[in-house]
Amino acid sequence: MRILFVIHLLASFYASYWILEKVSFASDTAGSAVVAFFLSFTVIWFLLSVFRRRYFKLVIQLMRLFKFFIKDFIRANVRLTKEIVTPKINLQPAVVKVPLSLHSDTSIMVLTNMSNLTPGTLVVGVSDDKRYLFVHTIYLNGGTLEGFKSYMKEGLEKRLLDVTALSASPESVGASGGGDNESIKKIKKTKE
């Protein structure tokens, strides 16, 4: 599935290049390049989803994750700017130990990078067994540690889980060798 997404991106790049070269009324500006890219992206997306039905859902989940992330990023900036410009600082910082339900290295990296850019949170460390994330937050949402944990779980992590559940096809789990949940279980079984 991941390889399919890379092929999809490259093919739509090539198609948009082709559109800009051959079609006479497409001008050389940045706007027309963006329009051509999105046009070829959607066309190839529908073509691919004829062959693989799950791929259609995967792209939709990726878009939802991206939309949520952009919205949170803008909200974070507005909130911090308000905090800095107004004269009185009322922060409520805390360090929270958030349990993770993602276990592969790549998804933890993506989650860490994204939550470093969303409101008030800064990842301070990952525990050795990759089961907890230590998050320093400026605003303790809901006032309690439990409320913040559920906020992390309902927000980014749930959407990331949707993506990873779709992107791991049964063949690639065996081939990737470590990372995903099921492959770790398989390795443990063979060791025993």
Added chain:
Amino acid sequence: MSNVTLVISASFVLLGSLIMLVSAIGLLRLPDFYSRLSAVTKNSTLAVLMIVIAAVFYFNNIEVLLKGLGIMFFIALTSPTSAYVMAKAAIHIKVPFWHRTNLNDFKNDEAEKLNDDK
């Protein structure tokens, strides 16, 4: 070049530099190392992205668009990673938290465990 793209790119540059200024003020005003770090990563990333978008609007051709997309992608990838590495280093040498920080979930033994790399 039309006037519309000029106005759009000028307003993007203005907004980006204002956000950069706010993040510089926040670096001075916020109480401790960790909150300063989080202020700097978020605001300055958005500001740099806005200035790159303004450059794309100003030149308005495909080469600048591709280069701008590359710059935006790599800045959005590396800036939070470097913030994470700095925060981990600060935990390692025990930079003190602000006195009002809620540390119930982060007791000493867990901090020690996080420091035990070897």
